[in-house]
Amino acid sequence: MNQEDMQIIGTLALEKDTKRKGVFINTKSAIQYVVKSMMSDYKSDKLFTGYMNSFENDQKFDDEYRSDEERVEKFWDHIYNKLFIYNFKANDGEFERMTKVHLVNKPVKFNEDEYFKGVPVFSAATDEIVREWELESQWSLYRNYNTLDEFCDCIKAKQPLGSTYGYDATESQPSFVIWKNQNQKLYVIGKIANCRYNSQRGLILEKEGQELLKIDISDQAEKIVYDVDANPTLAFVPETIYKQIEDQILKAEVERTKKLEAKKKEPVTKQNQEKAESFTETVNDAQEELKEVNTKEYSDELLIQMMDYHSQKRNLFYNMKDFVNVHTAIKCSNLVILSGLSGTGKSALVEIYARALGIRNNLEDDRLLFVPVRPSWNDDADLLGYVDLVHNVYRPSDTGFVDFLVNAQKEENKGKLFIVCFDEMNLARVEHYFSQFLSLLERPENQRELQLYDSQYAGQLYNSATYPSKIIIGDNIRFIGTVNIDESTYHFSDKVLDRANVIELDVLDYSKEWTKKQYASLITPTWSKDEYDALINKDVDIKADKVQELLWEIHQLLQSASAKYGVGPRIVKAIKMYINNLPKTEINGFNKGVALDYQIAQRILTKVRGPEIQIGRLLNGKSNTGFNQIFDKYSELSDFKKCRKVISEKQKELGAYGYCI
Structure with a gap:
């Protein structure tokens, strides 16, 4: 769809949004106004500018012979209880320009902080109101169905449903669509799994589940912005209502499944058969409770x-212990590395964490950056960029990494969280392209200065204001890497392993453990840096205790094999900080004993590698001195189940290759 055909809903911007007045008289003595988008998934919070001639219909309330103050006041009075539905086109000014502006009444119980989702609306080809709009707008809808049953048949057969105006399926995927009948009643049709176009731009919907559900939402119509004059093919649904409708569909699906199970036990009769074959179902209420999440605390x-x-919403399945482990590690570590078989969902888990923090729910303010690592990277210039002295400019790398860091250190963004994910991190040697960071991330926050180039060039470069010679790496940025271990990758050096939590994700038994949970839909809260930091317990108990005794014995065991092995003070502090930062509530049995087990596996055993003659005794369960003997001695702290599994795998490597990597 052409960008100029996209429709947006917005409200008049306030001074806090624009840093100037939302309505003013410009230098040409014309009323000019600024509108803020209220879309949740497209152009969210973006500012647009409009003029009196931007309105689709004539607006008679402006009188240029009045004073500027009176004209502005009159404008405010006229649009005070209105929202704007509009198209836009790009221009060279500060804001994109609004076109085809329609004023509509604010819905009942309107919330200024509410965002809207666009939902396609369909109706019969014979709908006179829609046909009249088609003629006036000169936009063909190509409808070939006249009843709701025919419409549902088209969805079921994956046939094109015609076009819609103002909605782009490539920008947003609806969970449901709306059907408007001849009496202007609105029905939700869902659940929709996929929305796409054919080669003629005809919209094709694919249903999710066995049946399509029909829900009458006429009683909620007053809370939805739907104006047939502005566009009869698009409704703007407040996010809270959108989530409630999604919940109704989920509940209805659960209830329908129960009924079908009950029907299987009934004698097969003609009447029951007809009910089972019906593909639409009207639902008013369902008693099945959905899993609720309290987002207030x-x-x-x-x-x-x-x-x-x-993860459940995306049909991805993880062990809950992995969630606890990953979250706690990211809280406490400057660098977290996710390892595992290809296809276990390492990159997806990073995105899930970003969405859980609310930092990837607004596409216009995306604070998650994926950096695909390339095998050719040899030094940090491949990641950061270089000084072009021929043209006197700094040329950042095409990864967007430097721009991301510069944006994160801006004053207005210091209170926001940012995540950088180095995807396939070990395709190149981490010690080469990530060398500066391995030292920087150990320093206090105010001393983390990343040097892009020598300061002597700062006055010579045209873009030194955009790219200063040094960037402060704030504590509002979290670094995560994903790795595969195969013949195409490099193994990490001790320098990297000493500074990172290396987490190997579990592979759930997909024959039994892929269990779908029915969560009630909700709006993800956006975490600030302060809210996130409030979770971090930075006090590390340095008193000698059983955990430190255990770690010291492991250190001595490693030293007996080689002086290059050991458990340094940095690792001891990191392990204790991890344990002190577990969630207050035990989740899926993840207690301090499990945490200690995971940390030894992730922070210590990852560095145990070498030939059998050197480390065989350490891994041998029958030896008088080895890891298993130490774990047995400190069994009151943990069962060390994960550590024993890692040691068993390393023993297999020694047996097969005579060397452990």
Whole structure:
């Protein structure tokens, strides 16, 4: 769809949004106004400018012979209780320009902080109101159905449903669509799994599940912005209502499944057969409760629940212990590396964590950056860029990494969270392209200065204001890497392993453990840096205790094999900080014993590698001195189940290759 045909809903911008007045008289003595988009998934919070001639219909309330103050006041009075539905086109000014502006009444119980989702609306080809709009707008809808049953048949057969105006399926995927009948009643039709176009731009919907559900939402119509004059093919649904409708569909699906199970036990009769074959179902209420998430209290438990929520919504399945482990590690570590078989969902888990934090729900303010690592990277210039002295400019790398860091350190963004994910991190040697960061991330926040180029060039470069010679790497940025271990990748050096939590994701038993949870739809809260930091317990108990005794014995064991092995003070502090930062509520049995087990596996055993003659004794369960003997001695701290599994795998490597990597 052409961008100029996209429709947006917005409200008059306030001074806090524009840093100037939302309505003013410009230098040409014309009323000019600024509108803020209220779309949740497209152009969210973006500012647009309009003029009196931007309105689709004549507006008679402006009198240029009045004073400027009176004209502005009159404008405010006229649009005070209105919202704007409009198209736009790009221009060279500060804001994109509005076109075809329609004023509509604010819905009942309108919330200024509410966002809207666009939902396609369909109706019969014989609908006179829609046909009249088609003629006036000169936009053909190509409808070939006259009843709701015919419309549902088209969805079921994956046939094109014609076009819609103002909605782009490539920008937004609806969970449901709306059907408007001849009496102007509105029905939700869902659940919709996919929305796409054919080669003639005809919209094709694919249903999710066995049946299509029909829900009468006429009683909620007053809360929805739907104006047939502005566009009869698009409704703007407040996010809260949108989520409630999604919940109704989920409940209805659960209830329908129950009924079908009950029908299977009934004798097969003609009447029952007809009911089973019906593909639409009207639902008023369903008693099945959905899993609710309390988003009011910011806590570790909320973040982990939100990770589960977003993974379930995307049909991705993880062990809940992985959620606890990953979240706690990211809280406490400057660098977290996710390892595992290809296809276990490492990159997807990073995105899920970002969505749980609310930092990837607004496409216009996306604070998650994926950096695909290339095998050819040899030094940090491949990641950061270089100084072009021929043209006197700094040329950042095409990864967008430097621009991302510059944006994160801006004053207005220091209170926001940012995540950088280095995808396939070990396709190149981390010690080469990531060398500066391995040292920087160990320093206090105010000393993390990343040097892009020598300061002597700062006055010579045309873009030194955009790209200063040094960038402060704030504590509002989290670094995560994903790795595969195969013949195409490099293994990490101790320098990297000493600074990172290396987490190997579990592969769930997909024959049994891929269990779909029915979560109630919700709006993900957006976490600020302060809210996130409030979860972090930065106090590390340095008193000698059983955990430190255990770690010291492991250190001595490693030293007996080689002086290059050991458990340094940095690792001891990191392990204790991890344990002290577990969620207050035990989730899926993830307690301090499990945390200690995971940390030894992730922070210590990852560095145990070498020939059998050197480390065989350490891994041998029958030896008098080895890891298993130490774990047995400190069994009151943990069962060390994960550590024993890692040691068993390393023993297999020694047996097969005579060397452990």
